[in-house]
Amino acid sequence: MAPKVLVSDQLSETAVQIFRDRGIDVTFEPNLGKDKERLLEVIGQYDGLAIRSATKATEKVLAAATNLKVIGRAGIGVDNVDIPAASKKGVIVMNTPFGNSVTTAEHAISLMMAVARQIPAASASTHAGKWEKNAFMGVELFNKTLGVIGAGNIGGIVCDRALGLRMKVVAFDPFLSEERAKKLGVTKVDLDELLARADFITLHVPLTDKTRNILSAENIAKTKKGVRIINCARGGLVDEAALAEAIKSGHVAGAGFDVFAEEPATNSPLFNLPNVVVTPHLGAATTEAQENVALQVAEQMSDYLLTGAVQNALNMPSVTAEEAAQMGPWLKLAGHLGAFAGQLTEDPVKAINILYDGSVADMNLDALNCGVIAGIMKATNPDVNMVSAPVLARERGVQIATTTQAKSGAFDAYIKITVVTEGRERSIAGTVFSDGKPRFIQIKGITIDAEVGAHMLYTTNKDTPGMIGTLGQTLGSNGVNIANFTLGRSRTGEDAIALLYLDEQPPVHVLDKLRATGLFQQVRPLQFDMV
Structure with a gap:
């Protein structure tokens, strides 16, 4: 019997036809994903579920999906899929991580150009019947320095396009090697140097604890006066209130934002400021990108259901x-x-x-x-x-x-x-x-025997008496329970390590207390996915 796939969001007819051509029994109901109760009623009939962002594959939906084998998300974001629940049910979750890359990179370049030449404001003025030719003085991109924060897939495309515009490009990325930078034709720098040199800054990193507010008030203050800042990556990478103040003061000359800390964005500090161009998360909104990810997810799901081949799976x-x-x-x-x-x-x-x-x-x-x-x-x-x-x-x-x-x-x-x-x-x-x-x-060459837990703490120090007591006392007095405690050392009086398996992630102030003792070379909390 042919596998059955439900397409519950808006996918192109061409993508739906791929399922049919491959011998899949496909049901195309592009508005079904918005009807939670009906989705619960019918999901048990299907082997595959093809979605965009409207359908929510929750734990409740997955519990009702008694035959489901694969969920395919046409796009990169899977916030609407409960991946741990899917894993427990043995359901593979696939996405299409690279289908939107060119489109998002082009949107960043478009915003940069729009900000450089004040195009939206000039257009609104002209539509209003004015002819303010001298009111919208712009700047050239030629020979300006573009600072790219994040030189991965999308960031790399932005670098290529900027070099085509004869810009100078500097890039900051923890995983960017000198060899890769040379191949891209960019100069690898640290963040402070990028902030000091760039005439334009564009961000292309995911939102993590390390990247949240990477352009904080402090870092914005380090930028060159007259800098213009573009964000088409993730909301939360830039402190929007701090950027708004920098624009009002004249330190930052303009900004182009497609993403915001809170979305839908209805009241950002950046709204209604001079030379700030904003769009409603349109980075992937082109006909080509939407078609590409739809075709890709149809091929991937068909391959898995018919041959067992797995591509772009997040949990397998x-x-x-x-x-x-x-x-x-x-x-x-x-x-x-x-x-x-x-x-x-x-x-x-x-x-x-x-x-x-x-x-x-x-x-x-x-x-x-x-x-x-x-x-x-x-x-x-x-x-x-x-x-x-x-x-x-x-x-x-x-x-x-x-x-x-x-x-x-x-x-x-x-x-x-x-x-x-x-x-x-x-x-x-x-x-x-x-x-x-x-x-x-x-x-580090030191023998240990440590069980792996979701929350762990790693410390290094010189092998001296009292270290175990300091760790136990500091954690215990602050309500952090130790489930397991493993020690190791190279030899007496030399390098030593401790690896603690904790019941919960230790608070920052507890880590600071350990560091403040001056006894430890490293105090690093670690987290592990135990699913």
């Missing part, structure tokens, strides 16, 4: 059914090792070296590599998955090296990863015990 690696049972725990370990290294690495990653020892060396190493790379890159880009992570790593010039060897130690098998940056190497190793649980077994 590209492995066969036979491999899944054996590889599951090792895939989790690969992700945890990557996440550990990624959360501790702040400098651009030049290389990732992965060693597979013993029986794990005979598994699907491509999938395991993807797990490691995704774990590392999720620290700065939570939208990364095991399919897109290697692509993004290649774009940034990160070298991936894989080595295998026969069983060489006390464990039947283990994985060791080494992350190489400009100034250092960081290594961590782990294994899977007979109970199927991943364990960390070595950090």
Whole structure:
């Protein structure tokens, strides 16, 4: 019997026809996603659900989806899909991470041009019957310096377009290598240098704890007087109130915003300011982009339902059914090792070296590599998955090296990863015990035996008496419970580490208290996805 797919949002007829041409029994009801009760009634009939943003694949919907095998989101954002609930139900969630790239990059360039020449204000004035030829003095883009914050897929396209306009381009991106920067034709700089040099600044990073308000009041004050700021990435990257004040004071000459901290945006501090161009999140709103993501999701879902091939899945690696049972725990370990290294690495990653020892060396190493790379890159880009992570790593010039060897130690098998940056190497190793649980077994060459938990705390120090007491007392007196406590040291009196498994994420003020003791070289909270 042919697989059944429900298209419950607006997808193009061409995309729907792809399902039909591939032999899929497709139901096209583009307004069904807005009717929650009816969706609950019918979802149990279908093997696949193709959506945009109107349909909400909630835990309740997934509970009713007794036959559902795959959800395909035409676009990158999956805020409308309960991914943990889908994972528990064994439902694959796919997206189309690169279908909107050119469109979003072009929108950023369009806003930059509009701000540079005050086009919206000049158009409104002319429509009003005025002829204020001298009122709208603009600036050229030629020979100006564009600062690109985030030189990934979309940011890289913006760099290319800006160079075509004969602009000078400087870029800040934690994962941008010198080799990748050279290939793009841009100059890699740190954030402070970008702020000081740029005539225009455009943002192309995801919203994370590290990037939230990356253009804060403090950083806006570091910019060149007369700078113009463009944001087509995510709301919350720029302190809108601080930017509004900088525009009013004349420090910032203009801004172009497609995204806002609160959306729909009805009362932003940026509204009604001179030379501020605003649009209602139109970055992906072109005919071509909407068609591209629709066609892509139809192909991906058809491939999976008919052949089992998995592309652009956010909650499943590209492995066969036979491999899944054996590889599951090792895939989790690969992700945890990557996440550990990624959360501790702040400098651009030049290389990732992965060693597979013993029986794990005979598994699907491509999938395991993807797990490691995704774990590392999720620290700065939570939208990364095991399919897109290697692509993004290649774009940034990160070298991936894989080595295998026969069983060489006390464990039947283990994985060791080494992350190489400009100034250092960081290594961590782990294994899977007979109970199927991943364990960390070595950090910085120091032997340990640590269970992996959702919330952990990593500290380094010199091996001196009293360190355990300081950790326990500081956490305990502030209501942070320790579920497990693992110690290791290189030798007496030298380097020592502690890895604590906590019941909850430690508050910032508790971490500050530990750092204030002066006893620790590093105090780093870590989080791991245990789904």
